[in-house]
Amino acid sequence: MDSTLSTTTTGEPPGVAAVREACVRRLAGRVEADGAIREPCEGRILETALLLSLLRKQHTLPAVQTKLERYLSTATAATALDATIAGAMLLPGRRPRAADGVAPGGKLPNLASLHPFTGHRKRLLLATVLAILGVGPYDPATRPHQIAYGGYAAWTDLSLCAVRMLHTAAQDGSxxxxxxxxxxxxxxAFPHGQIWEGNALAHLVALHALHTRAPQHPVLHAGIVxxxxxxxxxxGxxxxxxQEVWVTALAGAALAEAGADPALLHRIGDYLAARQQDDGGWGYNETTTQTDVDDTSRCAVTLHLTGGHLRYGTxxxxxxxxxTAMAGTDGGFPTYLKGHASEADLTAGALIALAQNHPSQRNDDHSDLVRSSAEFLMSAQIGNGSWEPSWTLSVTSVTAHAVDALSVAARTVPAIAARxxxxxxxxxxxLDATQNTDGGWGHRPGEDSDVISTxxxxxxxxxxxxxxxALHYLLSHQSADAAYHARPDQVGPRPFPYDFPLLADVHVCTALARSRRLPR
Structure with missing residues (x-):
């Protein structure tokens, strides 16, 4: 395909409409009768190793242990940390494959150099996980009684309590x-038979801690099941x-922007509306009780697109x-709890959601907050013109989100339009300066292009x-089955990626729907 694309009578380059319609059909086909998309998360080396270690300590389920070992020996280690963890769990002759440039058993990364939003607590958790797996020792300088929990996101609190217990046990204390x-x-307190808050990592760390204190506790055995x-x-x-709520919200918005069947959109919207929690927010999946700004903003936008105030006004x-209750004094928004650090990506999403008021909502005007959030975004821009990612690896993700939000803010508050x-x-x-020669973008400048970043x-x-x-890059990377494939972009805990493959199709569908707005 020629990278210089001519246009059709609709103003679009040839083939764009067909690819977009194929994306719509693919996403629509994944919507279940209740309106949800239930895309499974791919396995990951970190959690696989933690489960294998726990089963070994418990001397249980040898067949499952064999299955986990097989995964660790065949999974491609994307990072040096992955390679080291997998290698530590296997016999010398069964080391994992490594991605290009990753040396199995290589030197561990400096945890202090991780993601800017990865603070002391996150580094402590990661160091403790490595100690659980025997990759490194428990740090004798850690003072367990100084590890405080309470007042954080649900899984952070649980993990910090577990870390405190593990370090106490490692220092020969009860x-x-x-x-x-x-x-x-x-x-x-969580329903029997379910992964706690849907978070396998937090659940696994907690069970390792419980093993040090009560290895026969029924809660431990139920968790293993x-x-x-x-x-x-x-x-894996x-x-x-x-991640049913998050994936459904993103896919619903993509389908709405691409002009999907209204009955399908109502089904999606009704599903999301039913998942709203008592505090007015949403969590990332069907079982978690922890709401957050990211999911709430995306769900609100999707409800606006799929039914609006007539159907989902309440x-x-x-x-x-x-x-509005989550907004910080700086105009920015955190992820989970009011008063935590504001982040650009979360602020962009909240701004867009707050600015989409229906004219009938005159008593619900948020123009002052929209303005202060826009001020936060403008002040958070890095000198090169981008923004620092939050829960993604891709710089283009947060950068495009911030640009969209500022465009919305300018329409809401015309006085700041010039800025x-x-x-x-x-x-x-x-974005112009960091585009690769193949028309795409990678997670960061200089990295190989991928579908999601583009x-x-x-x-x-x-x-x-x-x-x-860029459009040519996306059109040329569609598979024969109409699917798109990309390396994972989401991270958790930051900066470790996890993969929901369907999100590549979701983001491409969104891009192709919005590309129709580009002047030609």
């Missing part, structure tokens, strides 16, 4: 009965049990109430040759 009681109470039932066919243990009002336009121009110049960038590009080559 874990505090209060810690053990708190941890078992939290685990027991729930976790082993979630092991994938290939033997996923990071989370599912749900949208509650979502706006949740979001938002200047900020957007700087972002587009960054799909994020396309809709906010200036019209012209670079937009055309």
């Amino acid at each position: 874990p505090d009965d209060t810690d053990t009681a708190w941890l078992t109470e939290r685990l027991s 729930a976790l082993t039932e979630a092991v994938r066919e290939d033997g 243990m996923p990071f989370i049990a599912g 749900h949208l009002k509650q979502a706006r109430k949740y979001l 938002t336009r200047s900020t957007g121009d700087a972002a587009r110049s960054y 799909a994020h960038a396309l809709p906010v590009l200036r019209p012209g040759h670079q937009a055309e080559t």
Whole structure:
């Protein structure tokens, strides 16, 4: 295909409509009768190793152990840390394959150099996980009594309690009965047979801690049953049990923008509306009780697109109430709890959701908050024109999200339009400068192009040759079965990627739907 694309009578380059329609059919075919898309999470080396280690300590389920070992020996280690973890769990002759440039058994990364939002608590968790797996020692300088939990996201609190218990046990101390009681109470409160809050990593770390104190506790045995039932066919243990709400919200918005059947969109919207929690927010899956700004913003936008205020007015009002309560004094938004650090990607999503008021909602005007959120975004822009990613690896993801949000803010608060336009121009110049010669973008400048990073960038590009080559990149990477494939972009805990393969199709569908707006 020529990278210089001519246009049809509809104003689109040839083939775009057919590819977009194929994406719509593929996504629509994944929507279940209740409106949800239930895409499984791929297995990951970290959780697979933790489950294998726990089963070995418990001297149980040898057949499952063999399955997990097989996965660790055949999975491609994407990072040096993956390779080291997998290698530590296997016999010398069964080391895992390594991705290009990754040396199995190589030097561990400096945990202090990880993602900017990965603070002391996250580094402590990761160091403890490595100690659990025998990759490194428990740090004798850690003072367990100084590890405080309470006041964080649900899985952070559980993990911190577990880390405290593990370090106490490693230092030849008996874990505090209060810690053990708190941890078992939290685990027991979740429905039997389910992964705790849908978070396998937190559940596994907690069970390792409980093993040091009460290796025969029924909560531990029930957790093992729930976790082993979630092991994938290939033997991999996923990071989370599912992401039904998040994936359905993103796919629903993509289908709405692509002009999918209204009855299908109502089904999706009704599913999401039913998943709204008592505080007005949404969590990432069907079982978690932890709501967050990211999921709430995306669900609110999708409800707006699939039924609007006529169908979902009450749900949208509650979502706006949740979001306004989460705003920081700096105009930015955190992920989970009010008062935590504001982040650009979360702020962009909340701004878009708050600015989509229906004219009938005159008493629900959020223009002042939209303005302060736009101010936060403009001040958070990096000198090169981009923004720092939050829960993705791709810089184009947060950059495009921020540009979209500032465009929305300018329409809501015209007084800041000139400044938002200047900020957007700087972002587009960054995208122009970092595009690869094949027309795509990687997670960061200089990295190989991938479908998801390119799909994020396309809709906010200036019209012209670079937009055309980006579009060509996406059209040329569709598989014979109409699917798209890309390396994972989501991270958790930051900066470790996890994979929901269908998201590649979702992001391409969104890009092709929005690319129709580009002037030609």
